[in-house]
Amino acid sequence: MSIDLKTIKHISKLSRISVDEKKAEKLAGDLNSIFDFIEKLNELKTDNVEPLTSVAETTLKLRTDEVKSKNLRDQVIKNSPKENEDYFVVPKVIE
Amino acid sequence: MSDITKQSLSELVENIKSKKLSSSEVTKAFVERSEKSKELNAYITEDYANALNKAKKFDEKPNLDLKLPGIPMAVKDLFCTRDLRTTAGSKILNNFVPTYESTVTQNIWNEGAILMGKLNCDEFAMGSSNETSFFGNVQNPIDKNLVPGGSSGGSSSAVAAQLTPITIGTDTGGSIRQPASFTGTVGLKPTYGSCSRYGIVAFASSLDQAGPMAQNVKDCALLQEVISTYDEKDSTSIDFKRNEYSKELTKDIKGKKIGIPKEYRVDGMPKEIEDLWKKGIEYAKDCGAEIIDISLPHTNYALPTYYIVAPAEASSNLARYDGVKYGFRAEGENLIDMYEKTRSEGFGAEVQRRIMIGTYVLSSGYYDAYYLKAQKVRKLIKNDFDDAYKKVDAILTPSTPSSAFKIGEKTNDPVSMYLNDIFTVPVNLAGLPGISIPAGHDAKGYPLGLQIIGKAFDEQNILNIAYAMEEKINFKNNINDWWIK
Numbered sequence: 001m002s003i004d005l006k007t008i009k010h011i012s013k014l015s016r017i018s019v020d021e022k023k024a025e026k027l028a029g030d031l032n033s034i035f036d037f038i039e040k041l042n043e044l045k046t047d048n049v050e051p052l053t054s055v056a057e058t059t060l061k062l063r064t065d066e067v068k069s070k071n072l073r074d075q076v077i078k079n080s081p082k083e084n085e086d087y088f089v090v091p092k093v094i095e
Numbered sequence: 096m097s098d099i100t101k102q103s104l105s106e107l108v109e110n111i112k113s114k115k116l117s118s119s120e121v122t123k124a125f126v127e128r129s130e131k132s133k134e135l136n137a138y139i140t141e142d143y144a145n146a147l148n149k150a151k152k153f154d155e156k157p158n159l160d161l162k163l164p165g166i167p168m169a170v171k172d173l174f175c176t177r178d179l180r181t182t183a184g185s186k187i188l189n190n191f192v193p194t195y196e197s198t199v200t201q202n203i204w205n206e207g208a209i210l211m212g213k214l215n216c217d218e219f220a221m222g223s224s225n226e227t228s229f230f231g232n233v234q235n236p237i238d239k240n241l242v243p244g245g246s247s248g249g250s251s252s253a254v255a256a257q258l259t260p261i262t263i264g265t266d267t268g269g270s271i272r273q274p275a276s277f278t279g280t281v282g283l284k285p286t287y288g289s290c291s292r293y294g295i296v297a298f299a300s301s302l303d304q305a306g307p308m309a310q311n312v313k314d315c316a317l318l319q320e321v322i323s324t325y326d327e328k329d330s331t332s333i334d335f336k337r338n339e340y341s342k343e344l345t346k347d348i349k350g351k352k353i354g355i356p357k358e359y360r361v362d363g364m365p366k367e368i369e370d371l372w373k374k375g376i377e378y379a380k381d382c383g384a385e386i387i388d389i390s391l392p393h394t395n396y397a398l399p400t401y402y403i404v405a406p407a408e409a410s411s412n413l414a415r416y417d418g419v420k421y422g423f424r425a426e427g428e429n430l431i432d433m434y435e436k437t438r439s440e441g442f443g444a445e446v447q448r449r450i451m452i453g454t455y456v457l458s459s460g461y462y463d464a465y466y467l468k469a470q471k472v473r474k475l476i477k478n479d480f481d482d483a484y485k486k487v488d489a490i491l492t493p494s495t496p497s498s499a500f501k502i503g504e505k506t507n508d509p510v511s512m513y514l515n516d517i518f519t520v521p522v523n524l525a526g527l528p529g530i531s532i533p534a535g536h537d538a539k540g541y542p543l544g545l546q547i548i549g550k551a552f553d554e555q556n557i558l559n560i561a562y563a564m565e566e567k568i569n570f571k572n573n574i575n576d577w578w579i580k
Contacts, residue, residue, distance in 0.1 A: 008451075015410065015454045016417070017447055018435035030448055030509055031455070037510050038399045041468055044475070051470030052477055054301060055526025055551075056288045056331050063327065075194035079421035088419050091430050 003031050099124035100257040104166065104314035105341075107260055111157075111164050118157070118165025121260075122150035122209060125167045129211065129258040134578040135234045137253040139172045140180050140213040149209045161207035162321055169259040171250045172213035173220055174200045174305070175294040179210065183296040184218040184228040184246075187416050187423045187441030197294025198326045199263060199305045206321050211259060215249030218443045219413065220270055220298045222246050223515040224505065227445040232502050235278055236574050237541055241499045244274030250308050251278040255572065261309045261318055265295060267302045268401055269495075269519025272531035275308055276494035276544030279533040279572035281315045281561070282308045284519075286551045287526035288333030291326035299408035300331075302401075302523040312532065312562040316340035319554060338555045346563040349383035353547075353560070354487035358394035359518060361496065367537045368493045375491055375534055375545040375564070382563040387487050391479040396472050397521040398513060403456050403469035404524070409446075410453025416441065448509065477525040484550050489557055492518050494531040494544035518546060528554050532561045533570040540573055 005021075008028050012019040019027065073086060082089040099121055102110070110116040126143045146167055153165040175181050175193035182188045196204075204210070217227040225233040225248025233248040235241040236256035243252040247264030251274030254262050264271040266284035275282025283306045290305040297303065307318035320341055325334040355376060360369070376386055418424035418437030425440045427433030442450070456465035483490065496517055505512045522529040528551070531544040545564070549557035 003455075007455075011451050011455050011458070014458060015447075015450050016414075016431070016434045016438055017442070017450065018432075018439040027448065027451060031452060033508075033510055034402060034448075034452060034513075037513075038402055038465070040399045041396060041403075041472055044393075044396060044472060046468060046471035046475070049471040049474050051467055052474035053470060054331070055477065055524075056333055058288075058333060060330055061327070061334075072194075076420075078194055079191055081418060081422070081424035090419055091427060091433050093430050 003028055003035065100128045102260070103310050104260040104317060107166060108164065111166070112159045118150040118153040118209065119147070121165065122146050122167040122211070125211060125259060131579050132256055132258055135236060135252050135256055136231050137214055137233055137249040137256070137258055138169065138212045139182055139184070139215050139230045139249065142179055142210055142212045146209050146211045153207065153209065158207060162317065163203065163206040163208040166208045166260060167211045168203065168208045168261060169211040169214050169253055170200060170262055171216050171247050171264045173216055173265050173296045174263065175296070176200055176210060176213065179213065181213065181296070182230070183220070184216045184230060185442065185446070186229040189229070189423055191422055193294070195294060198291035198324070198328060199295065199322045202322050202324055214253055214262060217246035217248065218446050219296065219409070220246035220265055220267055221409070221445050221449055223269070223273060223512050225249065226502065226506055227443055229443060234578060235499055236578065237278060237499065239577060240502045241541070242277065242502055244277035244499060246270040247274050247308060251275055251280055251282070254278070254280050254308050254310060255574065261307060261314050263305055263318070263322065264308050265303055265305050266523065267298050267405060268523050269516040271306050271308055272494050272519050272529055272544070272546060273515060275531045276533070277499035277542065279542030279570065280308060280310060281312055281530065281532050282306065283315050283319055283530045283554070284522065284528060285319065285323060285554055286528045288331055289323045289528070289552070289554070291324065291329040291332050293326055293328040297412040299405040300412060301408060302405060312558060312565050313341060313344060315530070316344050316558045335552050340555055340558055343555055344562050345559050346382070346566060348560050348563045351384045351489065351556070351560060352387050352487040353379050353384045354387050354389035354483055354490040356389050356391040356394065356483070356490060356492065358391050359492045361517060364496055368496060368543065371535045371543050371545065372493050378564045378567045379491060379560070381567050384560070389483045389487060389490070391483060391521070393472065393475045393479050394521060397476055397524055398517055400469045400472045400476065400524060401516070401520045402452070402513060403465050404473060406449040406453035407457050407466050408453070410450045410457065413446070413450055473524050476521055480525045480527060488550070489560055490548040492546045492548065494518060494546040498537045498539065498541035498543055522548050527551055528557055530557050530561050532565055532568070533572070534568050535570070542572065
């Protein structure tokens with residue numbers, strides 16, 4: 001299998017990471033060598049194997065739906081790069 | 096009392112409890128040694144003044160019933176610490192100051208320990224050499240320009256160099272055990288669900304576990320009993336009966352069945368590692384254990400499985416870094432442009448690589464071929480261990496396929512870097528506990544470790560085996576303080 005530059009551009013868009021030509025070429029090389037290594041899994045027949053989604057063989061615990069911490073607005077906003085009163089500020093999205 | 100920093104955690108606890116030492120004396124000694132050791136670059140953030148103040152307060156009204164009374168401790172910078180910057184080794188969290196505390200660190204402070212600072216690590220714990228950190232390489236105290244392992248490289252370096260009596264790391268694919276092996280220290284990765292993940296910067300949530308890194312097995316057991324608690328804030332935390340590991344520690348392992356998996360004899364394994372393993376088997380026999388040959392047939396598929404599962408989970412976990420709610424932001428022409436520039440400038444190369452792999456294997460058309468396939472193979476790997484544990488109580492393997500390597504030696508070849516974790520990754524995939532103990536040196540004098548893998552929730556058993564073997568091995572670290580002028 002080979003990951004071409006077009007695919008790299010597509011994944012970078014899905015990942016929301018901008019890449020220029022130079023970086024895309026480097027990534028294509030790296031990803032191809034990593035996927036060559038991953039292809040080894042195709043040696044195994046797994047048609048009748050159940051996928052393992054969690055090693056913890058327990059079911060999720062239920063709890064009462066109650067508020068345990070409140071008035072966290074200041075804490076939530078404290079680390080934001082840009083805020084205006086109680087709101088996060090982002091570039092304009094509506095014309 | 097001289098040479099405070101040479102004492103083990105257990106000795107320091109005893110000396111503080113018997114009032115031979117005060118917390119201030121101990122804290123001052125470790126702060127002074129840390130200050131003289133800047134060349135190691137083990138710390139990202141120092142909090143020495145606060146630590147000394149807290150030690151003074153502790154001494155005014157000492158509570159000597161606690162398990163870690165007035166003990167200073169630096170921790171991996173992946174644990175959120177209230178009001179102290181937490182970076183995960185990344186530019187994107189360079190200015191992040193948590194408003195809450197991780198459960199694991201809170202457990203430690205509840206027992207009287209004092210935070211000295213935050214230790215360097217690979218960016219978002221993605222690396223095996225600490226070279227992906229935004230805050231630079233960490234030196235291994237064993238030798239100049241030698242990596243301390245990763246991702247908990249600042250932690251391993253700081254414990255080996257005695258800048259902190261003990262520390263905690265996190266282990267997703269080997270990030271506690273491999274750096275412990277590279278620095279001649281002891282590192283325990285507990286069973287998945289043993290230590291709460293609440294407040295730990297997430298990498299791959301089905302694999303991440305916090306654990307102790309120490310100078311010896313007894314110290315490791317003591318810290319494990321402090322950090323391992325059930326926590327309702329982590330939905331994967333498991334409510335099981337936890338031991339007082341240090342109190343129940345015993346060297347009597349007579350009749351324990353220890354498995355030797357033939358598949359760990361990998362192609363191209365250096366003779367030194369093979370010899371170390373043989374020596375380990377002899378030590379285990381000397382301790383009265385019974386050695387049994389076993390097979391873990393899917394071992395060779397663990398790394399490829401890991402490099403699908405871990406990046407997939409990482410790409411999802413790291414979607415939160417968008418420059419809006421916290422962390423670094425790069426300005427952009429519009430919202431999407433801002434996201435893309437923030438993530439391109441804020442994440443380092445290895446993190447970007449893993450996000451891209453993860454995004455790809457989860458993307459439409461590839462999910463079944465990669466992600467689902469990996470989950471199925473993960474099941475086969477777990478089944479291997481389940482079968483083996485019908486015959487044995489624990490498994491003995493080398494911790495790593497080589498000793499520590501030079502800084503820069505493997506940075507250009509991601510796959511050769513990934514191969515470092517070949518013996519540790521299967522343990523995370525199966526959610527089992529594993530401990531690395533120092534067991535010998537290679538021809539260059541660099542430390543080598545052995546790994547003991549246990550059944551789920553059987554930390555006590557592998558700690559006991561490690562404790563018994565530690566005495567027989569009688570390992571001495573060769574550290575000459577080369578970095579202190």
